[in-house]
Each structure stands twice: as structure tokens, then as C-alpha cells.
Amino acid sequence: MTSAMQEKAILLERGRGLTLENIFAATVRCTSGRIWLTQYGDSQDYVLAAGDELRFDGGAVVVIEALEAARFCVCRERPAPPLFAGHWRQWPLRLLRRALSPRWRAAANARHWMLGAGH
Numbered sequence: 001m002t003s004a005m006q007e008k009a010i011l012l013e014r015g016r017g018l019t020l021e022n023i024f025a026a027t028v029r030c031t032s033g034r035i036w037l038t039q040y041g042d043s044q045d046y047v048l049a050a051g052d053e054l055r056f057d058g059g060a061v062v063v064i065e066a067l068e069a070a071r072f073c074v075c076r077e078r079p080a081p082p083l084f085a086g087h088w089r090q091w092p093l094r095l096l097r098r099a100l101s102p103r104w105r106a107a108a109n110a111r112h113w114m115l116g117a118g119h
Contacts, residue, residue, distance in 0.1 A: 006076045012066035023060045025077040029053040033070025038063050048072070 012018070012035070028037065030048035037046045037054060040061040046054055047067065056062060064072070 009073045017065035020062045023056045027055045027075045030072045034067040036065045
């Protein structure tokens, strides 16, 4: 499995902030200045100075504010999708369609009747 890195550089003026949603397998790396970070559900706040970095593994919502003019980058790891990626997401819909189809209901009723439960 190969992975590719996707990197986005961001410049924030002092006191400005932004919210990053659904951060998964990403690293925030401060390259100049200082930034304050907080993650939804995490009681700890973080301050990164030039050269510091912080990794986020779960699907996080992260708020970042520049304590002074700062430049940082968000590096996301994008693993190659596994074979048949997304196929598992479709099975509930397929199952529902099948259960609601008249042909499937008729077959289920016939099986039910054949087993003697239809008397």
C-alpha cells in the first residue's frame, strides 16, 4: 500500500483563526510564529512555536488561532484506497432495496408458506 502526502501552507495574522473539520491522519506543523490549537473533545489546548508539530489521528475538529503572525502547514496522509473501497457503504441500501422489492417479498412469502407456517 502506498501513501501520498498532501500539504497545505496557511498564513494567519495575529488574532485571526480558522476551523479545520474532519482532520484525519494529519499533522499541523508550525513553520514561523506561534499558534494555539484546540481539538473538540480534548480538554487540553496546545501552543506550537516554529518547528513544533502536532498529529491528529481521529476525525477531529480543530480550531487554530495565531498568537502572533504565523505560518503553518497541514500535512495530510492519504493512503491508497483498498480494493473495493466504498463497496461496504452500499450494502445497507442494497439490502433495503432487496427487502422492499415485490419479487423478494413474493419469494419470502412462498418460502414461508412452503415451510408450513402459512396455515
